[in-house]
């Protein structure tokens with residue numbers, strides 16, 4: 235692949251687009267278009283901002299395709315309501331707030347992170363606690379993180395639950411489940427499988443509220459734990475899943491996590507990690523490669539790996555028959571067993 239000068243300029247100026255969109259979401263600009271079109275004066279009054287700067291933002295949002303324009307009136311196309319209106323389940327404002335609060339300031343320190351091979355939490359937040367301790371210190375930040383990750387995970391969950399026969403298992407444990415979307419989908423499709431989640435204590439209150447409000451409080455048990463420290467429910471679960479979490483940790487910590495899971499499983503049990511790996515020759519994909527930089531600036535040694543590196547770590551942890559299972563959607567399944 236070769237690039238021309240304009241490609242490079244486009245990459246460098248990409249933050250213009252990112253910040254225009256996260257700012258519009260943060261100001262809840264789109265919400266005011268729910269009932270119909272508005273001109274700049276009307277939007278300015280609704281967001282309590284000067285007309286001139288409000289109009290500058292509207293012109294940019296129109297030029298980027300977020301709004302349409304009829305004369306002086308801006309209109310939010312019906313097709314955009316699902317992800318731009320804050321009362322819609324797919325609203326992307328959760329992601330916008332997470333970007334503005336955490337990712338954007340951390341990415342500003344990327345040169346230092348590359349030079350020192352270390353996260354930039356201390357430089358940005360003046361705080362050297364773990365990534366999840368910082369992320370979870372404020373309940374609103376927990377909600378932002380889990381809500382947008384739940385939306386990211388939806389296409390993966392649809393592929394997983396439609397292709398994998400969970401009914402071959404007695405009991406399923408989802409470690410680091412986030413908002414619980416996978417166990418909820420399994421509960422709906424496989425009524426006889428016993429279900430539990432193991433989550434960090436700081437994320438568990440939010441999770442219990444979410445499950446309870448959707449009617450799954452009794453069906454899905456939430457156990458507080460820590461897979462790195464080995465605090466896991468032992469023995470009962472013949473299927474354990476860990477989604478998009480290995481990449482949050484350094485390779486040696488990943489092996490500790492995998493060993494702890496292996497030790498907690500019954501003989502004959504199966505473990506599945508779902509990840510978005512790098513190609514074996516590390517040629518991409520681009521999103522995973524950039525996500526790896528996100529892990530560099532934010533976590534303690536987190537990194538994206540290839541499927542062969544994941545499989546090697548599975549073997550080191552003791553799993554037999556380690557293999558890749560491809561399913562529709564954005565993730566791959568890395569599967570291992572504890573021999574009976």
Ligand SMILES: C[S@@+](CC[C@H](N)C(=O)[O-])C[C@H]1O[C@@H](n2cnc3c(N)ncnc32)[C@H](O)[C@@H]1O
Nearest residue numbers: 387410411412433434437460461462477478479
């Ligand atoms: C990136 S999110 C992934 C959420 C979801 N599993 C998915 O596949 O989209 C990682 C999750 O792992 C949880 N987590 C992180 N470290 C953990 C640990 N040491 N023990 C248990 N859960 C942990 C976090 O609270 C978070 O919900």
